Every structure is written in C-alpha cells, then in structure tokens.
Amino acid sequence: MNLKKIASELKNFEGVLRKKEIKNVVNNFxxxxxxxxxxxxxxFGDDAAVIGIDNENAILLAADGIWGKLLESDPWWxxxxxxxxxxxxxxxxGGKSIAMTNxxxxxxxxxxxxxxxxxxxxxxxxxxxxxxxxTHPDANNNVLDVSITGIVKKDxxxxxxxxxxxxxxxxxxxxxxxxxKNFDLNWDTTTMKSKKLVRDQLRALEIVGEEKLxxxxxxxxxxxxxxxxxxxxxxxxxxxxxxxxxxxRNESVPLIKWLKLYPxxxxxxxxxxxxxxxxxxxxxxxxxxxxxCGEVTASxxxxxxxxxxxxxxxxxxxxxICGC
Amino acid sequence: MNLKKIASELKNFEGVLRKKEIKNVVNNFxxxxxxxxxxxxxxFGDDAAVIGIDNENAILLAADGIWGKLLESDPWWxxxxxxxxxxxxxxxxGGKSIAMTNxxxxxxxxxxxxxxxxxxxxxxxxxxxxxxxxTHPDANNNVLDVSITGIVKKDxxxxxxxxxxxxxxxxxxxxxxxxxKNFDLNWDTTTMKSKKLVRDQLRALEIVGEEKLxxxxxxxxxxxxxxxxxxxxxxxxxxxxxxxxxxxRNESVPLIKWLKLYPxxxxxxxxxxxxxxxxxxxxxxxxxxxxxCGEVTASxxxxxxxxxxxxxxxxxxxxxICGC
Numbered sequence: 001m002n003l004k005k006i007a008s009e010l011k012n013f014e015g016v017l018r019k020k021e022i023k024n025v026v027n028n029f030x031x032x033x034x035x036x037x038x039x040x041x042x043x044f045g046d047d048a049a050v051i052g053i054d055n056e057n058a059i060l061l062a063a064d065g066i067w068g069k070l071l072e073s074d075p076w077w078x079x080x081x082x083x084x085x086x087x088x089x090x091x092x093x094g095g096k097s098i099a100m101t102n103x104x105x106x107x108x109x110x111x112x113x114x115x116x117x118x119x120x121x122x123x124x125x126x127x128x129x130x131x132x133x134x135t136h137p138d139a140n141n142n143v144l145d146v147s148i149t150g151i152v153k154k155d156x157x158x159x160x161x162x163x164x165x166x167x168x169x170x171x172x173x174x175x176x177x178x179x180x181k182n183f184d185l186n187w188d189t190t191t192m193k194s195k196k197l198v199r200d201q202l203r204a205l206e207i208v209g210e211e212k213l214x215x216x217x218x219x220x221x222x223x224x225x226x227x228x229x230x231x232x233x234x235x236x237x238x239x240x241x242x243x244x245x246x247x248x249r250n251e252s253v254p255l256i257k258w259l260k261l262y263p264x265x266x267x268x269x270x271x272x273x274x275x276x277x278x279x280x281x282x283x284x285x286x287x288x289x290x291x292x293c294g295e296v297t298a299s300x301x302x303x304x305x306x307x308x309x310x311x312x313x314x315x316x317x318x319x320x321i322c323g324c
Numbered sequence: 325m326n327l328k329k330i331a332s333e334l335k336n337f338e339g340v341l342r343k344k345e346i347k348n349v350v351n352n353f354x355x356x357x358x359x360x361x362x363x364x365x366x367x368f369g370d371d372a373a374v375i376g377i378d379n380e381n382a383i384l385l386a387a388d389g390i391w392g393k394l395l396e397s398d399p400w401w402x403x404x405x406x407x408x409x410x411x412x413x414x415x416x417x418g419g420k421s422i423a424m425t426n427x428x429x430x431x432x433x434x435x436x437x438x439x440x441x442x443x444x445x446x447x448x449x450x451x452x453x454x455x456x457x458x459t460h461p462d463a464n465n466n467v468l469d470v471s472i473t474g475i476v477k478k479d480x481x482x483x484x485x486x487x488x489x490x491x492x493x494x495x496x497x498x499x500x501x502x503x504x505k506n507f508d509l510n511w512d513t514t515t516m517k518s519k520k521l522v523r524d525q526l527r528a529l530e531i532v533g534e535e536k537l538x539x540x541x542x543x544x545x546x547x548x549x550x551x552x553x554x555x556x557x558x559x560x561x562x563x564x565x566x567x568x569x570x571x572x573r574n575e576s577v578p579l580i581k582w583l584k585l586y587p588x589x590x591x592x593x594x595x596x597x598x599x600x601x602x603x604x605x606x607x608x609x610x611x612x613x614x615x616x617c618g619e620v621t622a623s624x625x626x627x628x629x630x631x632x633x634x635x636x637x638x639x640x641x642x643x644x645i646c647g648c
Contacts, residue, residue, distance in 0.1 A: 038423065062425065103469040131364060134388050143469075
C-alpha cells in the first residue's frame with residue numbers, strides 16, 4: 001500500500017475539489033449585524049442549516065442540485081437520489097424530514113418522465129413527500145434541484161462543527177449493497193431493501209441525537225469517507241488521525257475506491273469513548289456497521305495511517321475543503 | 325375598450341400559458357395512499373405547501389426558479405426577486421418566513437457576483453436569511469433556484485382553494501412604484517422603500533390570516549391580476565365576475581399592461597362582505613390600496629366586464645390554467 005499515492009488521489013479527486021467553490025458563494029451571504037425574526041443557530045457548513053422556531057424546536061433546511069450529467073445518463077437514479085441525499089442530510093443532523101420541494105426544468109420529456117418516476121419511488125422508499133415547487137416549462141437543459149425541510153429538538157442536534165479533542169472517530173456504513181450499475185462511485189444500499197429498514201436507518205440517527213451519543217456527525221457524500229471527515233474537522237477547527245484499514249468496508253470493493261464512494265447509508269461520527277458501545281449498538285440494530293478508526297486531535301491536520309506509515313491528507317492551517 | 329381583445333390577450337400571454345406544464349409534473353406526485361409521518365394539509369396548487377407539524381402549527385414550503393433570461397439580462401434584479409417572490413408566497417398563506425436555501429449554478433463569475441449581491445440586498449430588505457444550499461461549480465448555464473420555509477398557525481392559513489360563493493373579490497396593490505427599468509412587466513414597489521414598510525406589508529398578510537379577514541388569498545405573480553385570480557378560482561372550483569375598471573391601478577400604466585404586471589406587492593382576496601372594511605383598513609395602513617372588484621359565483625367561469633360588455637376570460641369546465 002502506497003499511502004502517499006492514496007493521500008494524493010483522495011485529496012485531488014473531483015468529489016473533494018468540487019467543494020472549493022462553496023466558499024465564494026457563502027462569503028456573499030455573511031452579515032455583520034442582522035435583524036432576522038428567527039434565530040439562526042447554524043447556517044452554511046453543515047449538512048443542513050438550523051433555525052430555532054421556539055424554545056424547544058428547530059427547523060432544518062437543506063438543498064441539493066442534481067448534477068446534469070447524472071440526470072442525462074440515468075434519469076430514474078437521479079430522481080431517486082435527489083430524495084436519498086436530502087433525507088440523509090436531515091438524518092445526519094439528528095432530525096426528521098418533513099417534506100421536499102423541487103425545481104425542475106426538462107428539455108426532453110422522456111428523460112423528464114423517468115426523473116419524476118425516480119423522485120416518486122424515492123418518496124415512497126424514504127417516506128418523505130414532495131409537496132411543491134416550480135417548473136421551468138421551456139428549459140434549455142435538464143435541471144433537478146430539491147430542497148428539504150426537517151425538524152429537530154434543539155437539544156438533540158447533531159452538528160458537524162462540534163468535534164472535541166479526544167473524541168473517537170467512528171465510520172459507519174450499511175455494507176450490504178452493490179455498486180450502482182451506471183455509476184462507479186455510487187454504493188447503492190437502498191433500492192433492494194424494504195422501506196421499513198431504510199426508514200429505520202434514518203430513524204437511528206435521530207436516536208443518536210436523542211441519546212446524545214455523538215459530539216459531531218456528517219453524512220458521507222461526494223467527497224467520500226475521508227473528504228467528508230475532512231469537512232467535519234475543518235468546521236470543527238480540529239484535526240485527527242485515522243487508520244484507513246479500520247474503516248468498515250465491503251471487501252468486494254478495493255480500498256481506494258471504497259474511500260471515494262458515495263454510500264446510500266454512510267455516516268462519520270466523533271464521540272466520547274464512553275458512548276461508543278451504545279452508538280454502535282443503535283447503528284448495528286439497523287444493519288449499519290460502525291467502527292472506531294481514529295481520534296480527534298488539536299492539530300488541525302487530518303493524518304491517515306495504514307498501521308505502519310503516516311501521511312498528512314489535509315492541513316487546515318494551509319488549505320481548505322469548502323472554506324465555510 | 326374592446327373587451328374581447330383584452331380577454332384574448334390576457335388569456336394567451338406568456339405569464340398564463342407558462343403555467344400549463346405544472347399539471348404534467350404534479351400528476352406524477354399524486355399518491356393514492358401514503359404513509360408519511362407528517363400531515364400534508366395542502367400540497368401543489370397553492371402559493372406554498374402546508375404541512376402540519378403539531379396540533380397548532382404548520383410549516384409552509386415554496387420554491388421558485390428564476391428564469392435564465394432574467395438572470396442574464398439583469399442579474400442583480402434576478403437575485404433580489406428570488407427573495408421577493410418567495411417571501412410573497414409565504415405572506416400570501418398568512419405565514420411568516422423562516423429562511424431560504426438556494427441552488428446556484430454560475431457560468432459567468434461577473435454575473436454570479438451581481439446575482440449574489442441581489443440576493444443579499446433582498447435578504448436585507450425582506451428580513452429573511454439565506455442559510456444554505458448547493459453550488460454547481462461547473463454549471464454550463466446560469467441557474468438560481470430558491471426555496472423558502474415559513475411557519476403559520478393552522479387556524480390562520482390563507483389558502484387559495486377556499487373561495488366561497490358570494491365572497492367579494494378584492495384586488496390589492498401597492499400603487500406607489502415604477503416599472504422596473506429592464507423589465508416592462510415588473511412593477512417595482514420595494515427597492516425605493518424602507519425595509520420597515522416592506523416588512524410591514526408582509527406582516528399585514530399575517531394579520532389578515534390572524535383576524536380571518538379573507539376566505540382565499542393569492543399573491544399576484546407572472547399570470548398577472550386576472551390570471552392569478554383564475555388560478556385561485558380554478559383550485560376553489562368556483563367562478564367569478566370582475567369589473568376590470570375597479571382594479572386598483574397606477575394611472576401611469578395602461579390597463580391592459582397593468583393587468584399583466586408582476587407587482588412587488590399585490591394580492592387578490594375573496595372575503596365575506598362583513599370583513600371588507602377591516603380587510604381594507606389593515607392593508608391601507610401599509611400603503612396597499614384594496615378595492616372590491618367583483619364576486620365569486622358557482623359558475624366555474626371567470627367573466628370580466630368593463631361595466632358595459634361582458635366576456636368569458638376562463639371557462640374551467642372546458643380549460644385549465646395549471647390543472648392542479
């Protein structure tokens with residue numbers, strides 16, 4: 001295993017690099033003093049924004065644009081994933097999804113029908129309705145943007161910017177799946193499962209929040225396992241060391257590829273040592289395999305090891321992933 | 325005044341015709357039996373979808389895609405309007421806006437900067453924050469999709485599908501404005517006003533809901549005054565007759581053009597006769613001029629008159645606007 005090569009490949013793959021643009025957009029929305037009616041508990045930089053609506057509850061907001069390339073090459077999957085990624089964003093905050101809206105622009109009706117069928121199948125699987133939106137009737141390209149609103153008790157929020165020095169790093173995946181036929185980096189674990197199990201997996205994240213089993217959490221998405229952990233550490237202003245051989249993996253997939261996958265159900269947590277047993281138990285009850293793979297440090301470097309060599313994957317004193 | 329020509333022009337202008345595609349999208353999301361966790365009180369066909377979250381409160385969800393043509397010809401205005409149209413959607417339901425998310429794709433950075441400045445100025449004017457979203461870093465065209473979440477007491481919801489036979493039809497506009505320089509059908513009433521007044525105008529709609537001053541309400545948008553009323557009647561399964569000369573108008577704008585305008589602050593209500601005085605009072609306190617212009621009927625036809633002739637504008641037994 002050439003750890004230097006692995007680090008370089010993970011650092012420079014598209015799933016990670018595509019996050020850099022976020023900084024430029026987000027910086028436009030920073031206010032020095034604001035006079036909004038509701039309390040913004042957290043905005044950019046987490047899986048979902050958090051807005052307090054009363055003493056007890058907060059609303060969660062997230063949005064995802066589906067990549068045009070995905071829409072055209074597998075419109076059903078694109079529609080289905082628009083639901084999957086959004087419900088995972090709400091779950092990763094410890095919240096419950098309420099409903100989604102979509103903005104759709106369709107140039108080709110045949111593609112459009114398949115996209116909408118995918119969305120509908122996603123609604124049915126994940127149990128979250130699409131309740132409104134906007135249609136571009138004269139789009140000159142195919143667009144699918146989906147927003148989701150969820151709700152969470154303020155006490156139970158799983159933030160990604162709250163990793164604490166000494167926390168154990170836990171990677172958690174549903175390992176029972178397959179690479180999706182048309183997308184080499186999509187680890188599908190939901191299309192073949194009952195909606196009960198899929199919804200119970202999302203519900204497990206709410207339990208993690210309710211029982212306060214983790215200090216930080218993020219759902220593993222396009223940047224892959226270590227890119228996602230990197231984003232969590234970046235906003236937590238911490239570092240970590242991680243043994244990449246300890247990350248739960250379906251052995252049919254080579255390690256370097258596994259680390260780049262977008263899983264149907266995959267999360268990274270940081271948690272105090274005394275919470276680990278219960279955290280693993282809650283996840284394993286719903287077929288999610290969770291393992292301690294490292295520890296949070298004060299260093300602002302994410303250092304990976306294969307048990308022998310060490311390599312700096314990200315150094316947040318010198319670089320950024322999304323810059324939030 | 326040639327009423328037949330006015331009817332034909334209003335029926336066939338782009339603002340109305342562009343709504344027809346909605347039917348095809350919405351029909352894909354209809355479920356016979358669903359098992360969602362939260363109660364969907366209303367989904368497609370209103371200014372915002374309504375989801376009950378507890379005994380007392382409902383969440384409102386709306387989304388708007390900004391037209392590519394608008395983005396390119398006046399990016400600042402496009403960004404600003406993305407906030408305006410969404411906050412008006414929540415206000416028209418009697419609700420209070422919580423926050424927005426956006427999905428942005430920018431091909432040209434110069435345009436992008438102006439769009440984001442417009443969004444920021446809109447946030448500041450209307451008092452609603454942009455808290456998250458998704459950035460397409462490699463868009464091959466310019467896209468701005470904005471979603472908004474609001475909240476309302478279930479008892480105070482202003483629906484558009486609840487017009488009652490015998491209700492008076494009230495059109496209400498802020499008449500103090502100007503045609504926006506680059507868009508001949510945009511009646512701008514907010515850029516030159518204090519944020520206090522603009523926010524008080526939105527708040528006035530909450531008061532209409534709290535005091536139950538209207539049975540139905542919709543904000544006047546792309547289909548113009550009568551197209552918007554038509555959509556309200558379509559979902560209410562009612563008809564109406566309207567005297568077009570009674571619709572409040574800034575006399576610097578010719579009638580036919582006025583009827584096509586997208587106003588910065590314009591609403592149509594249907595209300596019982598005994599609520600009219602208080603409804604007008606609440607609106608006039610915040611510089612919105614409201615007038616009774618007609619009455620809701622059982623006929624399913626929207627009939628317009630100039631006080632002399634009559635003409636059927638829409639006949640919902642034979643045609644539809646958005647088909648929800």
